[in-house]
Amino acid sequence: xxxxxxxxxxxxxxxxxxxxxxxxxxxxxxxxxxxxxxxxxxxxxxxxxxxxxxxxxxxxxxxxxxxxxxxxxxxxxxxxxxxxxxxxxxxxxxxxxxxxxxxxxxxxxxxxxxxxxxxxxxxxxxxxxxxxxxxxxxxxxxxxxxxxxxxxxxxxxxxxxxxxxxxxxxxxxxxxxxxxxxxxxxxxxxxxxxxxxxxxxxxxxxxxxxxxxxxxxxxxxxxxxxxxxxxxxxxxxxxxxx
Amino acid sequence: xxxxxxxxxxxxxxxxxxxxxxxxxxxxxxxxxxxxxxxxxxxxxxxxxxxxxxxxxxxxxxxxxxxxxxxxxxxxxxxxxxxxxxxxxxxxxxxxxxxxxxxxxxxxxxxxxxxxxxxxxxxxxxxxxxxxxxxxxxxxxxxxxxxxxxxxxxxxxxxxxxxxxxxxxxxxxxxxxxxxxxxxxxxxxxxxxxxxxxxxxxxxxxxxxxxxxxxxxxxxxxxxxxxxxxxxxxxxxxxxxx
DNA sequence: CGGCCCGTTGACCAGGTTCAAGGGTTGTGG
DNA sequence: CCACAACCCTTGAACCTGGTCAACGGGCCG
Numbered sequence: 001x002x003x004x005x006x007x008x009x010x011x012x013x014x015x016x017x018x019x020x021x022x023x024x025x026x027x028x029x030x031x032x033x034x035x036x037x038x039x040x041x042x043x044x045x046x047x048x049x050x051x052x053x054x055x056x057x058x059x060x061x062x063x064x065x066x067x068x069x070x071x072x073x074x075x076x077x078x079x080x081x082x083x084x085x086x087x088x089x090x091x092x093x094x095x096x097x098x099x100x101x102x103x104x105x106x107x108x109x110x111x112x113x114x115x116x117x118x119x120x121x122x123x124x125x126x127x128x129x130x131x132x133x134x135x136x137x138x139x140x141x142x143x144x145x146x147x148x149x150x151x152x153x154x155x156x157x158x159x160x161x162x163x164x165x166x167x168x169x170x171x172x173x174x175x176x177x178x179x180x181x182x183x184x185x186x187x188x189x190x191x192x193x194x195x196x197x198x199x200x201x202x203x204x205x206x207x208x209x210x211x212x213x214x215x216x217x218x219x220x221x222x223x224x225x226x227x228x229x230x231x232x233x234x235x236x237x238x239x240x241x242x
Numbered sequence: 243x244x245x246x247x248x249x250x251x252x253x254x255x256x257x258x259x260x261x262x263x264x265x266x267x268x269x270x271x272x273x274x275x276x277x278x279x280x281x282x283x284x285x286x287x288x289x290x291x292x293x294x295x296x297x298x299x300x301x302x303x304x305x306x307x308x309x310x311x312x313x314x315x316x317x318x319x320x321x322x323x324x325x326x327x328x329x330x331x332x333x334x335x336x337x338x339x340x341x342x343x344x345x346x347x348x349x350x351x352x353x354x355x356x357x358x359x360x361x362x363x364x365x366x367x368x369x370x371x372x373x374x375x376x377x378x379x380x381x382x383x384x385x386x387x388x389x390x391x392x393x394x395x396x397x398x399x400x401x402x403x404x405x406x407x408x409x410x411x412x413x414x415x416x417x418x419x420x421x422x423x424x425x426x427x428x429x430x431x432x433x434x435x436x437x438x439x440x441x442x443x444x445x446x447x448x449x450x451x452x453x454x455x456x457x458x459x460x461x462x463x464x465x466x467x468x469x470x471x472x473x474x475x476x477x478x479x480x481x482x483x484x
Numbered sequence: 485c486g487g488c489c490c491g492t493t494g495a496c497c498a499g500g501t502t503c504a505a506g507g508g509t510t511g512t513g514g
Numbered sequence: 515c516c517a518c519a520a521c522c523c524t525t526g527a528a529c530c531t532g533g534t535c536a537a538c539g540g541g542c543c544g
Contacts, residue, residue, distance in 0.1 A: 073395065074481050077394040077395075079389055079393045099383055099387070100386065129371060132375065136332070139380055140381055140382050141341055145341070147313065147321055147323045147392055148313045148314075151392045153315065190523060198393025199501090202501075202524080203501075205525085208523095209524070222509065222522070238315050395530075396532095432492095433491095443491080445489060448492085448493080464491070
């Protein structure tokens with residue numbers, strides 16, 4: 001949108017996720033096909049990239065930040081069906097009308113491609129398509145694991161597992177003493193955690209204060225979590241979350 | 243397992259799902275690469291093709307019958323994460339150790355490929371890989387829709403939506419009067435329906451008798467369902483299941 | 485025909501939701 | 515730098531959906 005790129009190869013050369021994102025499947029000199037149709041785009045916390053129901057016109061790689069994927073029932077109940085981190089692929093390349101809403105949970109930067117152009121490039125680079133297939137299958141396994149959580153785990157297990165999962169995928173909070181265990185900042189508020197786990201905001205809050213009261217974790221501010229007893233937390237999660 | 247094929251091309255020529263399964267992406271003369279490594283295999287109701295935790299050594303296409311995909315928690319609670327119908331692809335080609343159990347809900351026949359061989363053929367036929375990618379993405383959309391159901395819908399909505407979904411994918415019961423509405427046989431028992439929907443067997447049973455009592459459906463025998471008022475059923479499902 | 489399994493129904497219980505009110509944090513403007 | 519307002523989170527109490535435990539009945543198969 002009136003955003004002018006400095007120079008394409010420059011952007012890729014400096015890219016933080018050059019070899020975590022799908023781009024990792026392409027040699028330096030093959031990257032031009034992708035970068036030719038890509039534009040970098042910032043996305044502020046709270047902004048939506050794609051609305052469910054709109055024509056899904058773009059795909060993207062995440063460079064920095066965290067996004068959510070969400071659906072909702074006709075009467076407005078929301079379910080977050082996945083979180084996306086740097087290096088993850090965003091969008092539904094083969095779908096005309098998006099079935100999911102993609103929005104930023106933190107300030108983020110993306111590398112965005114027009115959907116149709118992306119599909120064409122895909123056809124020209126088998127390694128790219130192969131990697132996307134593998135990632136998609138991994139995403140499917142992840143979705144199915146989450147179905148188990150939604151359908152069969154208790155509120156306590158859900159929250160414990162969620163904290164472990166985030167702790168593994170998120171960078172440690174800068175400047176936290178190592179002895180405090182895993183310390184990180186939640187990219188989601190309580191309401192969004194509830195939407196991930198199929199609970200209400202109150203239940204999430206209560207489970208967190210239970211965990212804090214039992215000394216397994218510590219909470220400071222609204223968003224900072226320290227996992228003091230990972231072993232106990234794993235037991236509470238039903239040995240699921242990591 | 244000591245099972246001798248009559249003649250490869252013969253098998254494909256007579257195949258009921260020749261152009262619903264992945265094979266649809268291949269021309270007649272390309273099929274040989276797949277059929278060369280494939281073996282047809284019957285699977286009796288209740289039999290398991292792949293156990294979660296075992297090395298996942300095969301993939302398959304379903305020719306006839308219905309399979310389930312399931313996971314379980316460490317302490318044995320089960321969640322069925324998907325049903326598979328004729329033409330659907332079975333297995334986790336890029337995974338060494340299966341994370342799901344695949345088992346037959348009805349007598350079934352499959353076309354089975356060794357996992358590694360299948361991956362190799364995939365690399366040689368771009369159209370095959372492309373179609374598998376599209377199917378996998380569709381499966382992902384399906385899984386995410388089901389996450390919404392598991393996380394955010396009530397027992398009544400779950401059961402109503404489930405019946406609608408089955409009604410759309412299952413053949414009508416042979417010899418049923420058209421005036422009776424959609425009539426079909428459930429391929430699952432109550433316990434398995436409960437495992438699909440994240441409920442208990444008792445809740446499923448109660449919801450079904452509620453639907454019957456209100457005249458929306460009729461039940462006869464243990465497995466036959468007739469949908470008498472599809473419109474009302476859709477409203478009860480939250481306009482989700484079809 | 486008889487036994488077994490599966491499904492149904494009932495009574496009770498509990499986890500989680502709902503409704504409501506009361507603090508803390510955060511970010512903003514003076 | 516502090517004060518203030520908005521928002522988010524926490525906590526409490528009552529309610530309700532769905533789970534649990536238990537007994538019964540009916541269909542299906544041998």
